[in-house]
Amino acid sequence: xxxxxxxxxxxxxxxxxxxxxxxxxxxxxxxxxxxxxxxxxxxxxxxxxxxxxxxxxxxxxxxxxxxxxxxxxxxxxxxxxxxxxxxxxxxxxxxxxxxxxxxxx
Amino acid sequence: xxxxxxxxxxxxxxxxxxxxxxxxxxxxxxxxxxxxxxxxxxxxxxxxxxxxxxxxxxxxxxxxxxxxxxxxxxxxxxxxxxxxxxxxxxxxxxxxxxxxxxxxxxxxxxxxx
Numbered sequence: 001x002x003x004x005x006x007x008x009x010x011x012x013x014x015x016x017x018x019x020x021x022x023x024x025x026x027x028x029x030x031x032x033x034x035x036x037x038x039x040x041x042x043x044x045x046x047x048x049x050x051x052x053x054x055x056x057x058x059x060x061x062x063x064x065x066x067x068x069x070x071x072x073x074x075x076x077x078x079x080x081x082x083x084x085x086x087x088x089x090x091x092x093x094x095x096x097x098x099x100x101x102x103x104x105x
Numbered sequence: 106x107x108x109x110x111x112x113x114x115x116x117x118x119x120x121x122x123x124x125x126x127x128x129x130x131x132x133x134x135x136x137x138x139x140x141x142x143x144x145x146x147x148x149x150x151x152x153x154x155x156x157x158x159x160x161x162x163x164x165x166x167x168x169x170x171x172x173x174x175x176x177x178x179x180x181x182x183x184x185x186x187x188x189x190x191x192x193x194x195x196x197x198x199x200x201x202x203x204x205x206x207x208x209x210x211x212x213x214x215x216x217x218x
Contacts, residue, residue: 033207035148043196043209086148093150093164 003027004089006096013103019074021099023087032070033088034061037098046072046085077103109210111197117216123185126213129178130199138207139172139182140196148196154180155202187217 003026013019023032031050037043047054047061049070054061058077063070074081084098110129118124130137138153152162157174165172169188174180184191194214198207 041194041212043198043212045198045207045209048205048207088148093153095148095150097147 004087004094004096006087006099008099009097010100011102013077013101015078015103015105017077017103019077019081019101019103021072021085021101023070023072023096025068025089025094027089027094029065029089031090032063033090034070034072035086035088037084037086039083079103079105109197109199109208111195111210111213113213114211115214115216117218118187119218120188121186123183124187124191124215124217126182126195126197126215128180128182128197128210130180130197131208132178134199134201134208135177136200136202136204137174137180138198139180140198141193142196142212143193151182187215189217192216
C-alpha cells in the first residue's frame, strides 16, 4: 500500500474553474513537495513546504502536519495547467501516484 | 543556465548489456538526485548525493545498479547487466542543500529488450 495517497486520480475541469488536489500521508515527514509533470514528460518542481501555505501565481499549496494532509489549489484554471501533479514526502521521498488534470477550454 | 542536462535522452539496448546514464547538474547546486519512473511504480527515488557524497541509496533496486558523482558537475547511473524490467524513464534533479526547489532534467528513456 502506498503510504502517500493522492485524490482524485483523474480530474477534468472547465477553464476558469478552481481546482483542488489532495495528498494524504501516513508517516511523519519533514517536508512535502508538489511536482508537475507535463504531457511531454518534463517535471517541474512547484513547491516544497513544511508548514502553512505557499503561493506562486495561480497556485497555492497548503499543508497540515498534524492531519498529515496537503492540498494544491489552482485558481482560474487554464488548459495549459493540464498535467500530472505529484506529491512527494520527505524524509524518505515517497511519491503519490499522481493526479492527472485536464482543463478544457 | 542550460538546466540539468541528461544523456542520452533515449537508449535502446539488449538484455545483459551495460547501460550508463549521465547527468550534469546546474552549476552551483550541491545536491543531486536520481529517480526512476515507470507506469507500474510511478516515481521512485534511487539515490541522492550531497556535496558529491552519497547520502541515501536505499532506493537502488539491487547490486546491478550503481551511481557515482566524481565531481560537482557530473554524475553517472550505471546498470550492469541490464534487464527488461529496468525499462523506465530515469530522471536526474539538482538543488542547493536545504533549498525549496528541485530542478529536473528532461529524463533518459531506457528500453531494455
